[in-house]
Amino acid sequence: MHGEKGNGIVTIRKKSFVLVLAIAFFVGMSATMGGILLIENGIVGGTVKLSKKEYSYYQQLDQRYSKLNQLYNEVTDNFYKKPNEEDLETGMYKGLIAGLGDPYSAYMTKEEYQSWTDATLGEFDGIGITFSTNDNGEFVIVSTIDGTPADKAGLKAGDLILAVNGKTYDNMDAVSAAVKGKAGTKVTVTYERDGKQKTATMTRETIINDTVKSKMLEDNIGYIEISSFEEHTAEEFSEELKKMEEKKVKGFVIDLRENGGGIVDAGVDIADELLGKGTITYLQDQKGEKQYITSDKNATELPYVLLVNENTASTSEILAAAVKDDGKNPLVGTTTFGKGIVQTTGELTDGSALKITTMQYFSPKGNQINGKGVKPDYTVKNSENGKTDKQLEKAKELLKKK
DSSP: OOOEEEEEEEEHHHHHHHHHHHHHHHHHHOOOOOOHHHHHHHOOOTTTEHHHHHHHHHHHHHHHHHOOOOOOHOOOOHSSSOOOHHHHHHHHHHHEEETTTTTTTTTOHHHHHEEEHHTTEEEEEOOOOOEEEEETEEEEEEOOEEEEEEHHHHHHHTTTEEEETTTTOOSSSHHHHHOOOOOOEEEEEEEEEEEEEEEEEEHHHHEEOOOEEEEEEEEEEEEEEEEBOOOTHHHHHHHHHHHHHHHTTTTEEOOOOTTBOHHHHHHHHHHHHHHHSSEEEEEETOOOEEEEEEEOOOOOSEEEEEEEEEEEHHHHHHHEEEEHOOOOOOOEEEEOOOOEEEEEEEEESSSSSEEEEEEEEOTOOOOTTTOOOOOOEEEOOOTTTSSOOOHHHHHHHHHTOH
16 A cells, blocks of 8 residues: 655555455445545545544555455456355355354354354254364264254264264354254264264254253152253243242252253353352453352252263353352262353344354352363262263262251
């Protein structure tokens, strides 16, 4: 970009200025200050005058995005067939976020965002799996919903998703969008178990995920299973907890095994019902600034035990870590997954959205969860083919002593 500086004013050639504006608009940015006004008022004599501040702004744009503009021209001019403009832009936005190297951050198209939003409401068309990424960046199934196509096809927690309909992906939301689809349509998932590659072809169904289930066990002990944290999970848990209190149970079990997480607010609301006044968790951003989330003094007086395992992840770990640090009610099972980061999702002006990892969360005592997980107070392993649920038996044993 060429320019002439003097008296706080920069004069640049019309061609260069138009190029910079084109780059600004191409990457979805809004040209502010004098830029749009100058275009509206017309560019006279082949030059336009900008303040030094404005010139610096457009110069930075040119330096940052000139290669992008060059690539765009090469593609549109030389690709063997006319490219789809919308696909090019979508690919550009997705590529920008992919550059973070974070499988949890993603740009979502309007359609992908709608699908993602529907899933948080507890009803969606798909096969009924929850998955995350492991330390190697592989997509690992955390849980399957009972009675869904995935469950019927034999998919299990721990299976690695390799491809969907023969296509591989490098982003969680892309995998999720590929697995979902209109009810009645087929989808083939290639996965790995114990080092062996397998495939399962399933017919998608409308999945209604009842995230909270409860029942009574022997010896007047209650049991509440939370399969994920969705829009209505906290409300459903509150209702079940109230029933337990009305029945005056001896105590109750909260089962978070195979719970891959979900909406953070739902987990926080449940923690608020279980814990007295204090810190539930704190979040820390890239600048080191901390945000504390606290509970009030109101809490259930019933004793309880939390069940966790290696597939207890994300929001589940916020709850598990808070209960462990509180020290009044024990955790039983195996060390949790270790996903201690939070994503923030915001809708853009055209209905698309950005989901990006913004913070890392810690236990009330400052223990790191990400990459480490939460270690239970009582480590109990279930045998893979065992008929007895040793973890649940241990929980009942502890409650009987209360």
